Amino acid sequence: MIPNDAYVASRLHRLGEWDAALAVLGPDTAPGLRAEIAVDRWFFRMQHHAEAERAVAALPVSPLAQLLTGRLAYSRLLFRRDARADDRAAAETAYCTAAEDGDEILSAWAEYHWAVLLDNIDEDAAGALPRYETALEVATKSGDGLFESYIIRHLAPHKEPAERLAMLRRSLHLRAALGARPQTIAAQALLAEYLSEGDPERAELLQIYRPGAEELHIAWLLSED
Template sequence: MISNDAYMASRLHLLGEWDAALAVLEPNSAPQLRAEIAVDRWFFRMQHHAEAEKAVSALDPASPIAHLLTGRLAYGRLLFGRDARTDDRSAAEAAYRAAAEDGDEILSAWAEYHWAVLLDNIDEDAAGALPRYEKALQVATRTDDGLFESYIIRHLAPHKEPAERLAMLRRSLHLRAALGARPQTIAAQALLAEHLPEEDPERAELLRTFRPAAAELRIGWFLFED
């Protein structure tokens, strides 16, 4: 049974209240949840990287979740160009491979998804990424995991024809909004706006909606835009 503080932390995490989520956890309790929140906070805000690494280092280093989060940290450093290390590319892939091979079905699917993102965004290797996206999507849809599906189709969408692309981006947005995943919803609004024509009224409405919300949560990707 989940403890009250872990439940509160999970709900705050979903809302993008990362500082509050970490604060409600008792010291030395729920190390996996703490690490997941700390890594997400760093990824969205591009702050507190050292704290995220420390939280991950508190996990069993051989565990699949430790591998997955280690890979996410390395990928984020590469993607954002913040304190990137010379071995980040190889370290990320090795971590995702280990998580995919050793984790349970869901965690392995998440590792396949993150591995696909690495291939897609860092290597620009769509041919290598697409089968991994599809493999992860099969698990997400079979297990009715809407949040996981929203992540996968968000990254699959740019590889599709325009009509299917927009349908996928809208579904990703609707799934996230329905689940109350606020930072992810903001990111989905921004990506959908990016793919709509400049004169489209929906695009203008999305821009008016997500920008103040992104500023409130201090999402780093948007704070550093012109």
């Protein structure tokens, strides 16, 4: 059974209420969940990086710790926020270790994040696509809709226009159905980006997602306005 505090924190996490989620957890409650929430808060808000790094450093050596270490290194590169000379190598090493040592789901998440690193930082689609597909096979087999939504969001730009829009819409619908608010807002923004200028759906999505991004302080969406 999940302790009540961890359950409440998990629900708040999914809503993008990162500060409240962390406040619910005591200092010794669910350190893995605390680290995940802290890393997500940094990723979406670009705030409290030091706290996220401390939360990850407090974890025992494990595939989860490796995965979160890789995510921090990758995000510093992506956002160009205090990137370190070894971040590229550190991210890949962390993902490789997590993929080799984790259980099936965590290994698949590591494969996905490794693909994103190759795709977004190296612009190596040929290297990224097989890892996306490996992760997608696990996500669909396990029925993990949120995980699937992440993968197809990144696969979509590599597809032809009709399939691309279908994947982006599915990603959005999966996230909305699961109540993953920050991810839903991000999906609305990305779908709008790929729709034509005169498309009324695009105008509606732009109107819808911005207030949510402002409320949750999603830094990389607000910087695009």
